[in-house]
Amino acid sequence: RASGESPADAADVLTPGSAAGSPASLIDLSNLLGVPVVATPSTFEPPRPPPYAPPSPPPLSPPPALQSNEYLRLVVALTVDEVSAVQADLLANLARELNITISRLGFERVESLDASSTEVVVKVVTDVGAGESFSDPVAQLTPGPEASLEDVSAALGVPLVSNPVNFEPPAPPPPHSPPDLSSEEYVRLVVGLGEADLFAQQAALLVNLAAELGVSVDRLNVERMRALGASTTELVVKVTTDVSAGQAFVDPTAQLAPGAGETLDALSAALGVPIVGTPTDFLPPSSPPPAPPAPPPFSPPPDFTLTEYVRLVLNLTFADVHASGDDIAAAMATELGISQDRVDVEVVSSVTNTTTELVIRVDADPSTGELAGAVDALT
Secondary structure: OOOOOOOOOHHHHHOOOOOOOOOOOHHHHHHHHOOOOOOOOOOOOOOOOOOOOOOOOOOOOOOOOOEEEEEEEEEEOOOHHHHHHHHHHHHHHHHHHHOOOHHHEEEEEEEEEEOOEEEEEEEEEEEHHHOOOOOOHHHHHOOOOOOOHHHHHHHHOOOEOOOOEEOOOOOOOOOOOOOOOEEEEEEEEEEOOOHHHHHHOHHHHHHHHHHHHOOOHHHEEEEEEEEOOOOOEEEEEEEEEEHHHOOOOOOHHHHHOOOOOOOHHHHHHHHOOOEOOOOEEOOOOOOOOOOOOOOOOOOOOOOOOEEEEEEEEEOOOHHHHHHHHHHHHHHHHHHHOOOHHHEEEEEEEEOOOOOEEEEEEEEEOHHHOOOOOHHHHHO
């Protein structure tokens, strides 16, 4: 309907004698369709889609961890050896007083405080998910109005020096991430040689420089060599240090700079090349700024193709229109001033015995200069 087509009940239109314009008999219908029709056309219902089924619920997430640990700190008037001798009885008495099974108790720490007292830390484990009830050992064992410290000592079978208290176990240390122990130092030398001469003596210079710094020659690398004049050349040497591999850090500039009792002549003699300026630090150029993001990829222009449908009611029979539909479409293309490949017969349908509906599709693409508006041009 959106394209101008009129709704039609195919079974009613084809049933002999059902309405004006329909075939009079099955023979007429057979002649019209070009095949022998042996039964009255009937409506066909396509299979319906299956009924909507709601999505299955998400799987149950596991219950949260319901296990907890409580720590009880006791100070008893016994030595470590004496505590070790009575530890089984102490755990049994604790389990009885706390009304829990002895399997939920364990020694966390036993440590001597002085010659006659010992610190005992007991861990009480509770697993609510397994049906165990939570226990607060400190609250249950602290002397109250009806009990004294002596009463609690008698119940546990060990002499307590002070009231039981909570104990916070030390937090685990954070994960260790070793620092980056590699470093690079740069020293700048100005040598009284031309660039070609210095390049020829480069290997010997590095060997002498490594001996002067007290490092292996594989830790040195020429970073830059640049002529400053006809007989002077700038030389930048990089010294690498890896402390994690046992290498000692060196400051090449400080070690090579002339000081008390040292001169440039002595340094030149040690390195085997004439040094004409005090060695200085060199900062390597920083990395270039990040390149701007690449432009987004080209996206083609949108599709401007338009399709229009022209509906004509002709005073011709169905057979006449069916035989000359292409000629009518070609004549319409001529009338609209467009090429014939842009028009095509879409629908041919009988309205009455002597009138026929003809629907022609007209395609237009404005992006290529084609114009639309076929209905307006023909009305």
